[in-house]
Amino acid sequence: MGLKPATNPDVEAAIIELNIDGKTVTAKDGVSLYDVISITGKIIPAMCYHYTFDPFGSCGMCLVMQEGKKAPVRSCTAKAAAGMIIRTEGEDLFLARKKAVEKHLSVHPLDCPVCDADGHCELQDMAFLHGVTNLANAKQKFIPEDTRSPVLDFNMNRCIACAECINVCKDVLMIDALQFMKKGGFNQVVPKGDVALDCEFCGDCLAVCPVGAITNKFSKYLYKPWQMKKTVTTCNYCGDGCQMYLETKDAEVIRVTSPLSWKNKWGDRSETAKGHGGLCVRGRFGFEYLDGKTRLKQPLVREGNQLVAKPWLEAMHLVADRFAEVKRRHGGDAIAGLITARCTNEELYLFQKLMRAGFGSNHLDSSARYGHLNFVHASRHAVGLGRTPNDWEDLTNAKAILLIGSNITETNPLTAVRIKEAIRVYKAQVVTLDSAVTNMAKLASHPFLIKPGTEGLVIDGLVKATIDQDLVDEETTHKHLQSFEALKAAVEGLSLEQLSSQTGLSTDAFKEIAAMFAESPRSIILCAEGIVRRTNGYQNVLKLIDLAWVTGKLGRPGCGVNTVTEEPNEQGAVDMGVAPEFLPGQARFDDAATRDRFAKVWEASLPAVGTGAHLIEILKRCRSGQIKALYVLGENPLATLPASMEVRAALERLELLVVQDPFLTETGRQAHFVLPACTYAEKDGTYTNLEGRVLRVRQAMDPIGESLPDWHIMTALADAMGCRWEYQSANDIQAEIMKLLPGYYNLGQPRKVTPTPDHYLTNGYIAEVTARYRSMPGSGERNRPFALLMGQLLMHSGKMSTEAPGLIKIAPNTGKLRMNAEDMERLGLQDDAKVRLTSERGSLQLGVQPDQSIAPGTCFFPEHFNEPPVKDLMTVSVDAVTGVPAFKQTWVSIERV
Ligand code: SF4
Numbered sequence: 001m002g003l004k005p006a007t008n009p010d011v012e013a014a015i016i017e018l019n020i021d022g023k024t025v026t027a028k029d030g031v032s033l034y035d036v037i038s039i040t041g042k043i044i045p046a047m048c049y050h051y052t053f054d055p056f057g058s059c060g061m062c063l064v065m066q067e068g069k070k071a072p073v074r075s076c077t078a079k080a081a082a083g084m085i086i087r088t089e090g091e092d093l094f095l096a097r098k099k100a101v102e103k104h105l106s107v108h109p110l111d112c113p114v115c116d117a118d119g120h121c122e123l124q125d126m127a128f129l130h131g132v133t134n135l136a137n138a139k140q141k142f143i144p145e146d147t148r149s150p151v152l153d154f155n156m157n158r159c160i161a162c163a164e165c166i167n168v169c170k171d172v173l174m175i176d177a178l179q180f181m182k183k184g185g186f187n188q189v190v191p192k193g194d195v196a197l198d199c200e201f202c203g204d205c206l207a208v209c210p211v212g213a214i215t216n217k218f219s220k221y222l223y224k225p226w227q228m229k230k231t232v233t234t235c236n237y238c239g240d241g242c243q244m245y246l247e248t249k250d251a252e253v254i255r256v257t258s259p260l261s262w263k264n265k266w267g268d269r270s271e272t273a274k275g276h277g278g279l280c281v282r283g284r285f286g287f288e289y290l291d292g293k294t295r296l297k298q299p300l301v302r303e304g305n306q307l308v309a310k311p312w313l314e315a316m317h318l319v320a321d322r323f324a325e326v327k328r329r330h331g332g333d334a335i336a337g338l339i340t341a342r343c344t345n346e347e348l349y350l351f352q353k354l355m356r357a358g359f360g361s362n363h364l365d366s367s368a369r370y371g372h373l374n375f376v377h378a379s380r381h382a383v384g385l386g387r388t389p390n391d392w393e394d395l396t397n398a399k400a401i402l403l404i405g406s407n408i409t410e411t412n413p414l415t416a417v418r419i420k421e422a423i424r425v426y427k428a429q430v431v432t433l434d435s436a437v438t439n440m441a442k443l444a445s446h447p448f449l450i451k452p453g454t455e456g457l458v459i460d461g462l463v464k465a466t467i468d469q470d471l472v473d474e475e476t477t478h479k480h481l482q483s484f485e486a487l488k489a490a491v492e493g494l495s496l497e498q499l500s501s502q503t504g505l506s507t508d509a510f511k512e513i514a515a516m517f518a519e520s521p522r523s524i525i526l527c528a529e530g531i532v533r534r535t536n537g538y539q540n541v542l543k544l545i546d547l548a549w550v551t552g553k554l555g556r557p558g559c560g561v562n563t564v565t566e567e568p569n570e571q572g573a574v575d576m577g578v579a580p581e582f583l584p585g586q587a588r589f590d591d592a593a594t595r596d597r598f599a600k601v602w603e604a605s606l607p608a609v610g611t612g613a614h615l616i617e618i619l620k621r622c623r624s625g626q627i628k629a630l631y632v633l634g635e636n637p638l639a640t641l642p643a644s645m646e647v648r649a650a651l652e653r654l655e656l657l658v659v660q661d662p663f664l665t666e667t668g669r670q671a672h673f674v675l676p677a678c679t680y681a682e683k684d685g686t687y688t689n690l691e692g693r694v695l696r697v698r699q700a701m702d703p704i705g706e707s708l709p710d711w712h713i714m715t716a717l718a719d720a721m722g723c724r725w726e727y728q729s730a731n732d733i734q735a736e737i738m739k740l741l742p743g744y745y746n747l748g749q750p751r752k753v754t755p756t757p758d759h760y761l762t763n764g765y766i767a768e769v770t771a772r773y774r775s776m777p778g779s780g781e782r783n784r785p786f787a788l789l790m791g792q793l794l795m796h797s798g799k800m801s802t803e804a805p806g807l808i809k810i811a812p813n814t815g816k817l818r819m820n821a822e823d824m825e826r827l828g829l830q831d832d833a834k835v836r837l838t839s840e841r842g843s844l845q846l847g848v849q850p851d852q853s854i855a856p857g858t859c860f861f862p863e864h865f866n867e868p869p870v871k872d873l874m875t876v877s878v879d880a881v882t883g884v885p886a887f888k889q890t891w892v893s894i895e896r897v
């Protein structure tokens with residue numbers, strides 16, 4: 001139908017006037033008449049319509065009378081036009097709609113008492129609204145239920161053939177996993193090819209199905225809608241920060257639903273640029289860990305080789321005494337702390353306050369150290385911004401998107417949906433540069449496969465091609481001519497031919513990408529794990545900023561250099577000062593005025609400048625015996641870092657290891673004390689998503705067992721250490737943050753920020769720029785034939801999702817190395833073959849499986865699983881500026897055994 005927003009950043013639709021029920025209404029020319037009617041506040045029935053995708057026009061409910069036409073028209077598929085005279089009410093329309101409902105009901109099973117949609121069904125609502133009482137002629141279809149999918153069941157007896165499921169999947173998600181098929185005399189929805197559904201399992205089809213034809217396997221027959229408590233909260237799997245409804249019944253989490261729903265079908269089509277309200281598989285089906293059997297329910301205290309359950313009071317006294325003792329004997333410098341970015345802003349703030357004001361230590365870090373801090377430091381250094389400059393709307397409206405080192409559908413699926421909308425609706429040119437055949441590459445206008453580890457060289461080539469082709473923005477570069485000359489000189493010696501052979505990207509491709517990026521009015525760079533979690537991440541972000549600068553894309557509306565955050569609150573962790581280099585508000589830890597301000601509010605003196613240790617340094621000092629006590633909240637370094645980091649040795653050397661977590665983790669098993677913490681579902685607070693929106697986390701259920709929110713445990717610990725903290729709730733902590741960081745709580749709105757490159761370009765740029773184009777790592781490191789990559793799968797997030805049975809059911813650990821089918825054939829490997837995988841760090845045996853997303857010459861193992869311990873084959877390089885450890889890629893040989 002092509003009814004997607006009539007207005008986009010380049011085309012302003014004409015404003016027209018039409019008459020609806022006697023009133024003159026203005027509207028954008030060409031939008032769905034249904035949208036225009038609903039914007040006037042009039043809601044007419046519509047069972048196959050949803051504003052997020054194109055109208056289908058099958059249900060026959062949205063009928064209106066248009067002057068000049070004899071029969072009613074379907075308002076969803078009709079386009080608004082100037083001068084239309086429309087009537088939406090009247091006996092004739094009521095009867096026509098009633099007839100449509102009767103038609104649907106005449107082939108409906110009417111099994112409402114056992115249907116999951118009972119009480120939440122549009123067909124029920126419509127039957128009631130139109131007084132359909134005579135169902136004497138209703139026929140049964142007797143179609144067997146399709147239960148082949150791991151998460152969704154399809155009951156086609158209940159289907160009203162509205163195609164909403166098919167359309168959301170094809171149109172919004174661009175996955176296109178469903179189709180209609182004539183079977184048994186009826187049009188039925190089946191997975192494409194009529195095989196078991198194999199898709200991204202986002203569940204958006206379930207969300208828009210207006211009846212009970214698609215059901216959620218995990219909650220089927222467990223509830224009636226009116227029995228459930230619905231809590232609006234923020235997903236805690238990734239930095240997209242999707243809003244979701246956690247639905248609970250008594251103490252049980254029953255299901256997760258989304259703002260995207262058939263119930264929520266009216267909206268302005270251009271609003272979808274900000275998001276369509278759906279969820280991904282993790283958000284929708286990864287909830288079972290919340291009240292799962294493996295949750296910790298009591299504090300555990302080490303007695304010899306065992307961890308023994310103890311009452312909170314006893315455990316807390318012991319923990320506080322032991323910390324106090326370490327502090328008394330060795331000073332605050334002997335204590336360190338690590339915290340996960342799955343904690344709320346309020347908890348992250350409290351954690352750094354506890355470490356600094358309570359323990360007197362500046363040895364603290366969060367999971368933002370695993371990559372996000374590379375972006376934050378580079379962006380702060382070059383443009384004064386410690387976060388991404390663009391929001392989802394900018395991304396959707398972009399004309400050119402350069403996606404480098406990002407398997408975005410796997411890491412941040414809903415940000416990926418924004419890029420899909422940019423492609424589909426706004427016709428954006430999308431360039432993907434990755435060493436895997438990513439999902440987005442399949443949709444991109446310019447998909448490029450590059451050799452593993454050559455992302456930095458690719459950026460070199462793009463900057464070089466931009467300058468060689470004179471694609472620079474004169475206005476911007478003239479302002480800083482000397483800096484521009486320095487950049488020119490830095491890339492002068494580079495050869496596109498050589499870069500081409502190193503990266504696998506042709507010289508023409510370099511030139512074409514550079515031209516497209518420079519010439520587009522709105523160009524966005526999005527770099528992710530392949531940049532920020534890899535060697536030279538910091539320098540590579542700086543080079544991307546160079547590219548944006550010389551093409552005039554820094555600070556221009558809708559343009560910028562961005563990243564994504566993999567954990568939900570990595571941005572919050574940095575903003576709350578959980579890093580030795582930052583105080584809250586990303587103030588430098590050595591900034592005297594800010595230190596004074598915080599010291600006054602906290603009524604404590606801050607640790608000395610220059611003493612702080614980040615993650616890698618903390619582990620080193622644990623091994624050397626300088627750090628005696630470690631407080632670990634939600635982090636699991638033993639399961640995350642490769643063996644060469646000697647985490648076990650570091651933990652074994654400690655006098656005190658306290659782990660606070662909802663689960664007994666590998667690190668927890670080594671601890672002296674394990675304190676049971678609540679998940680995000682059992683507490684209040686906020687997360688800061690990748691756009692900088694501060695989003696509410698709301699308590700949906702009582703804490704499991706005796707677990708407590710992290711902020712509560714920290715407050716008790718601080719009090720036991722004599723701090724006299726008086727926080728009664730997360731709100732009290734928020735109030736303190738509000739005072740210290742006015743304006744931080746922008747609840748729900750992305751804060752508009754503008755990069756300011758001038759300072760760097762006039763101070764320090766010239767001295768630094770040459771060095772970043774001199775290093776040529778990548779291909780030179782190659783001394784074994786295969787690149788082994790570790791990374792994220794769509795169905796998982798860190799280790800947390802492995803506690804969610806639903807996600808494990810969809811994506812279990814196969815324990816196998818994923819390889820390109822051609823490589824497997826070349827090595828004579830069948831699907832069930834075993835191989836020996838050898839790197840500089842060691843060797844292990846495992847099975848292999850073909851995977852079409854794996855490029856030839858590479859192999860992949862999901863980072864969520866440690867069985868077998870593939871991560872231990874990785875080498876670690878630590879960024880000299882940011883301290884970010886890179887350990888997701890190495891070179892290996894693969895031999896058949
Ligand atoms: S779960 Fe998502 S990807 Fe799968 S069929 Fe439904 S909408 Fe499509």
Ligand code: SF4
Binds near residue numbers: 164165208
């Ligand atoms: S399964 Fe549901 S959403 Fe899909 S066509 Fe049938 S009724 Fe509509």
Ligand code: SF4
Binds near residue numbers: 238280414
């Ligand atoms: S995209 Fe991220 S935040 Fe959204 S539902 Fe999925 S995991 Fe949760």
Ligand code: FES
Binds near residue numbers: 049058059060074077
């Ligand atoms: S909503 Fe228009 S035909 Fe169904």
